[in-house]
Amino acid sequence: MLIRTQDTGFIHPLSSEITPQALYQDRREWLKGLAAGTAGLALSGWAGREALAQTARPGVLAPLPGAASAVVGANVMDKPTPYKDASSYNNFYEFGTDKSDPVKYAHTLKTQPWAVEIEGLVKKPGRYGLEDLMKLSPMEERIYRLRCVEGWSMVIPWVGYSLGDLIKRVEPQGSAKFVEFITQADEKTMPGVRGGALDWPYVEGLRMDEALHPLTLLAFGMYGEVLPKQNGAPVRLVVPWKYGFKSSKSIVKIRFTDKQPRSSWEKAAPQEYGFYSNVNPNVDHPRWSQATERRIGEDGLLAKKRKTLMFNGYETQVGQLYAGMDLKKFF
Ligand SMILES: Nc1nc2c(c(=O)[nH]1)N[C@H]1C(S)=C(S)[C@@H](COP(=O)(O)O)O[C@H]1N2
Numbered sequence: 001m002l003i004r005t006q007d008t009g010f011i012h013p014l015s016s017e018i019t020p021q022a023l024y025q026d027r028r029e030w031l032k033g034l035a036a037g038t039a040g041l042a043l044s045g046w047a048g049r050e051a052l053a054q055t056a057r058p059g060v061l062a063p064l065p066g067a068a069s070a071v072v073g074a075n076v077m078d079k080p081t082p083y084k085d086a087s088s089y090n091n092f093y094e095f096g097t098d099k100s101d102p103v104k105y106a107h108t109l110k111t112q113p114w115a116v117e118i119e120g121l122v123k124k125p126g127r128y129g130l131e132d133l134m135k136l137s138p139m140e141e142r143i144y145r146l147r148c149v150e151g152w153s154m155v156i157p158w159v160g161y162s163l164g165d166l167i168k169r170v171e172p173q174g175s176a177k178f179v180e181f182i183t184q185a186d187e188k189t190m191p192g193v194r195g196g197a198l199d200w201p202y203v204e205g206l207r208m209d210e211a212l213h214p215l216t217l218l219a220f221g222m223y224g225e226v227l228p229k230q231n232g233a234p235v236r237l238v239v240p241w242k243y244g245f246k247s248s249k250s251i252v253k254i255r256f257t258d259k260q261p262r263s264s265w266e267k268a269a270p271q272e273y274g275f276y277s278n279v280n281p282n283v284d285h286p287r288w289s290q291a292t293e294r295r296i297g298e299d300g301l302l303a304k305k306r307k308t309l310m311f312n313g314y315e316t317q318v319g320q321l322y323a324g325m326d327l328k329k330f331f
């Protein structure tokens with residue numbers, strides 16, 4: 001990612017390839033969790049003890065199990081990233097631009113009470129309290145890859161339901177062509193919002209057909225528990241075929257519009273971050289390649305990088321959405 005320094009307005013990249021923490025799994029912590037009988041709760045939908053050993057840890061947050069998903073493509077066979085890594089290597093600029101900032105500072109985020117406003121070109125606008133939103137559709141567990149434009153990726157068992165379930169419930173008007181996601185921006189509890197790294201609130205958008213695609217997940221949890229704050233509690237989006245920044249965290253508004261939304265990243269650097277932002281190994285970021293990726297938590301820092309897959313490996317499911325489009329122009 002890039003940051004804009006406040007005084008000069010100059011844009012420069014962060015040294016994102018350097019991992020600050022040693023990436024290892026704390027087996028002892030897992031064993032303790034098993035002994036306490038809490039770890040078993042955490043991974044309802046994921047098969048096998050081996051996987052559990054990779055991801056579980058003592059239950060600290062409220063459990064949020066989900067039924068195994070029947071959505072095609074919703075369960076990649078890749079090994080899930082250890083929870084420890086998935087919850088400590090994050091981008092959440094409202095808490096700082098370093099990947100180790102969110103886990104350190106997100107504890108101040110106030111997630112209760114929480115409501116999501118539904119507005120714009122929709123027949124049933126309104127305000128959903130978090131509890132009601134969570135009850136709107138059955139919770140599923142989905143194991144998705146998420147790849148950051150910076151060149152790293154993770155595999156996370158998310159818990160939530162298809163965003164389309166909510167969209168159908170609120171009945172968009174015929175004129176609604178896009179969905180805009182507006183996230184929390186509170187200076188008091190989010191130290192990064194006082195700085196000028198991005199234009200706040202953090203805004204992202206999807207075309208209506210992307211938003212309605214069954215893989216687009218409204219997520220409330222991960223690894224069988226509610227979301228940790230640094231991962232976007234209490235509700236976020238996960239759009240697995242797009243670069244990670246399309247997956248807005250800590251959403252407070254969902255707006256239906258007839259105009260293509262302008263995201264915070266487009267405002268910061270339109271030549272670098274387009275509206276579509278589909279994972280595409282053939283279209284380089286202007287300042288670095290998108291051809292390979294490093295899987296966080298895997299095989300240590302000297303491991304060979306993986307080849308990045310078109311649409312992050314979800315081409316069979318989503319390729320049709322972009323048939324006939326010039327993906328270099330619509331990047
Ligand atoms: N509100 C908000 N959402 C955000 C971001 C952010 O800075 N603020 N960062 C994005 C980026 S760049 C990535 S890669 C993913 C990271 O999600 P994770 O921490 O769950 O891996 O969150 C996305 N959602």
Ligand SMILES: [Mo]
Nearest residue numbers: 148149244245
């Ligand atoms: Mo990202």
